[in-house]
Amino acid sequence: MRDRPKAVTLAVAAALALAGCGDAGAGDTVRIGAIAGLTGNFITAEVVKTAQRVFDDANEAGGVNGKKIEFIVKDDAGNPQRTAQVARELQDAGVVAMAGSASFTDCDVNDAFYRQSGISSVMAVAASPKCFQSPNIAPVNVGPFTLMTAVLLHASQKLGAKAVCNFTVVLPGSEDAVKGALERWEQLSGQRLKVNDMTVQQSGDLTPYLLKAKQAGCDAILFNPAEQLVVPWLQAAKTQGMTDVDFLLLAPAYTDSVAKAVGSLGLNVYAGSEFEPFTSDSLANKGWRDAVTRADAQATAFSQGGYLAAKFMVEVLKTVRGEINRDTVNAALRDMTPIEDPMLGSPFVFGPGESHAPNQASKIVRLTGLRWVVVDDTFITVPD
Amino acid sequence: MLQLSAAIAGLATGGAYALMGLSTLLTYRLVAVVNFAQAAVGAFGAFAMVVLHEQGLPLVLAVPAGLAFAAVLHMGLGVVMVRWFSEAGEGVKAAVTIAVYTGLVAVGLRLFGAQHPHRFPSPFDAPAATVGGVVVTWTAVVTMVLAVLFAVLPTVLLKHTRIGLLLRALSERPTTAELIGVRVPRLSMVVWGVAGAAGALAIMIVAPQLASDFGSQALLITPALAAALVGGFRSFAWTFAGGVALGVLQGLASTVTALQQYRGVLPFLVILAVLLWTRRGDRWDSVA
Numbered sequence: 001m002r003d004r005p006k007a008v009t010l011a012v013a014a015a016l017a018l019a020g021c022g023d024a025g026a027g028d029t030v031r032i033g034a035i036a037g038l039t040g041n042f043i044t045a046e047v048v049k050t051a052q053r054v055f056d057d058a059n060e061a062g063g064v065n066g067k068k069i070e071f072i073v074k075d076d077a078g079n080p081q082r083t084a085q086v087a088r089e090l091q092d093a094g095v096v097a098m099a100g101s102a103s104f105t106d107c108d109v110n111d112a113f114y115r116q117s118g119i120s121s122v123m124a125v126a127a128s129p130k131c132f133q134s135p136n137i138a139p140v141n142v143g144p145f146t147l148m149t150a151v152l153l154h155a156s157q158k159l160g161a162k163a164v165c166n167f168t169v170v171l172p173g174s175e176d177a178v179k180g181a182l183e184r185w186e187q188l189s190g191q192r193l194k195v196n197d198m199t200v201q202q203s204g205d206l207t208p209y210l211l212k213a214k215q216a217g218c219d220a221i222l223f224n225p226a227e228q229l230v231v232p233w234l235q236a237a238k239t240q241g242m243t244d245v246d247f248l249l250l251a252p253a254y255t256d257s258v259a260k261a262v263g264s265l266g267l268n269v270y271a272g273s274e275f276e277p278f279t280s281d282s283l284a285n286k287g288w289r290d291a292v293t294r295a296d297a298q299a300t301a302f303s304q305g306g307y308l309a310a311k312f313m314v315e316v317l318k319t320v321r322g323e324i325n326r327d328t329v330n331a332a333l334r335d336m337t338p339i340e341d342p343m344l345g346s347p348f349v350f351g352p353g354e355s356h357a358p359n360q361a362s363k364i365v366r367l368t369g370l371r372w373v374v375v376d377d378t379f380i381t382v383p384d
Numbered sequence: 385m386l387q388l389s390a391a392i393a394g395l396a397t398g399g400a401y402a403l404m405g406l407s408t409l410l411t412y413r414l415v416a417v418v419n420f421a422q423a424a425v426g427a428f429g430a431f432a433m434v435v436l437h438e439q440g441l442p443l444v445l446a447v448p449a450g451l452a453f454a455a456v457l458h459m460g461l462g463v464v465m466v467r468w469f470s471e472a473g474e475g476v477k478a479a480v481t482i483a484v485y486t487g488l489v490a491v492g493l494r495l496f497g498a499q500h501p502h503r504f505p506s507p508f509d510a511p512a513a514t515v516g517g518v519v520v521t522w523t524a525v526v527t528m529v530l531a532v533l534f535a536v537l538p539t540v541l542l543k544h545t546r547i548g549l550l551l552r553a554l555s556e557r558p559t560t561a562e563l564i565g566v567r568v569p570r571l572s573m574v575v576w577g578v579a580g581a582a583g584a585l586a587i588m589i590v591a592p593q594l595a596s597d598f599g600s601q602a603l604l605i606t607p608a609l610a611a612a613l614v615g616g617f618r619s620f621a622w623t624f625a626g627g628v629a630l631g632v633l634q635g636l637a638s639t640v641t642a643l644q645q646y647r648g649v650l651p652f653l654v655i656l657a658v659l660l661w662t663r664r665g666d667r668w669d670s671v672a
Contacts, residue, residue, distance in 0.1 A: 199645035
């Protein structure tokens with residue numbers, strides 16, 4: 001018993017010493033962290049590679065406040081335990097903020113930790129509802145929920161769809177967000193969904209769902225999953241002869257491999273993009289294309305997120321006067337002036353809110369031959 | 385009407401489940417191993433075929449190459465089984481295949497990627513007929529015919545030929561069979577190879593209509609085991625019927641609002657129901 005105060009003192013001293021070390025290490029550089037899947041089922045390495053290029057460019061141009069930016073990337077391999085662990089490692093490393101994260105478990109696992117430790121995150125790719133509901137996280141991408149509303153608006157406004165149907169695979173925890181997105185469309189369009197099936201399973205044949213759509217006379221069908229289900233979905237639709245229906249997909253299906261796999265089926269397929277469509281050679285994409293090429297990374301929509309998140313973080317860091325630490329960066333993010341970017345349809349801002357979803361705009365691409373082509377060169381912005 | 389259409393659509397998936405169930409049963413009947421890795425081995429063969437095809441190899445060469453790859457892989461598993469576990473109980477052998485399944489899925493996801501789909505060629509994709517408002521493709525017809533063949537051929541082979549007699553001896557009393565002069569290791573390698581190729585063929589045919597990533601295809605083992613269980617791990621005909629019925633049930637379930645979200649667990653329900661029924665005579669307190 002008598003030894004205990006001594007032990008506590010020792011522990012506190014050790015902790016102080018460690019904290020001191022961290023501070024000393026962070027003194028000469030500005031440390032920015034990111035979590036991504038460099039290994040595992042879902043690889044997002046190109047996101048952080050592109051972000052690294054942006055930070056390197058900023059450093060070559062003199063850094064921020066005379067200091068170099070040190071970008072620390074941690075791999076979580078898509079494993080939630082690792083996601084939690086690496087966030088703590090980044091905190092111990094003394095990061096002043098997070099930028100360019102592309103981990104699908106980050107928000108669900110680390111939101112509370114970011115709040116406690118006062119770390120702000122400008123995410124590159126966010127997919128979970130939690131990413132759009134935290135005071136500490138602001139994603140640069142539209143995200144699957146707002147995108148649902150945007151794509152449905154395209155169907156009801158531009159394609160003149162009268163019988164819009166929805167088939168959704170609901171991931172655990174996102175049911176309310178999906179419902180919210182669908183209701184938002186119903187309010188904006190004044191239409192109601194003809195069929196709304198939120199029980200689509202990832203296993204087994206998808207034909208029964210298409211038969212249901214066919215019987216209900218749907219003229220536009222929204223389907224949310226990623227590539228590996230989209231390919232059999234469209235193949236089955238082709239088999240059932242649904243060539244006069246508009247198929248609406250979300251950003252995860254907007255990839256080159258989907259275009260190659262199902263482009264020859266001759267169906268009407270549309271997808272919503274997260275940013276300026278990555279397959280477009282437009283002027284808006286010039287800066288990103290240059291960065292992603294020099295980073296020797298794959299030019300995907302996700303890498304656009306990495307580019308933008310890093311770019312916005314650099315701009316915000318430049319506005320910090322005096323010492324750059326967690327508090328001053330948080331204040332700068334809170335008070336930042338919205339940044340317009342040609343790759344986005346609505347300006348990026350972090351701001352003081354309890355939740356952040358700055359990106360509310362998407363461009364629609366259409367499958368033409370074996371390529372995705374931009375349908376309409378204006379962003380569809382979802383009104384509040 | 386929608387129910388009928390969905391049930392007809394389910395026949396195609398059912399044929400695929402039957403095919404997978406029959407190749408699992410083949411492994412069990414001939415070498416006495418409940419092989420949880422059957423679909424994973426098949427998926428390896430199927431993905432090998434796709435990768436070769438994408439490299440420009442024509443389909444007529446890529447398919448045999450994929451089948452051969454799966455056969456060799458399955459023989460590898462067979463070597464492990466024969467060398468180290470030939471005297472072990474069924475439980476131990478099954479546990480070994482579960483370990484192999486986990487390993488194969490990890491390697492398969494690494495090699496073939498989970499993100500970007502490979503396009504599985506579907507040469508029989510042309511519509512064959514329209515039945516009850518559903519367009520039935522030649523793929524469905526071919527699947528069904530193959531499943532019937534898979535059900536009939538082993539039965540005939542095992543019951544009416546000398547090699548069938550040897551195979552039965554091999555699976556039921558491997559040591560005795562060896563003592564009376566059956567070349568057990570060589571014969572069982574052939575069996576492992578054929579069963580592996582059969583599984584790969586099943587996966588190649590069903591892959592275009594199901595989720596096209598490695599993990600989903602390796603998971604086809606669940607409906608396959610459910611089908612084999614309907615056949616009591618003995619009857620090829622009942623395994624066929626079980627697989628087809630499971631596919632039809634899944635199709636039907638997706639039209640019933642109260643059931644549609646439980647579609648994915650149907651194979652497990654079938655497994656449970658069959659186990660309860662076949663074990664209904666057992667008593668908890670009886671001494672085994």
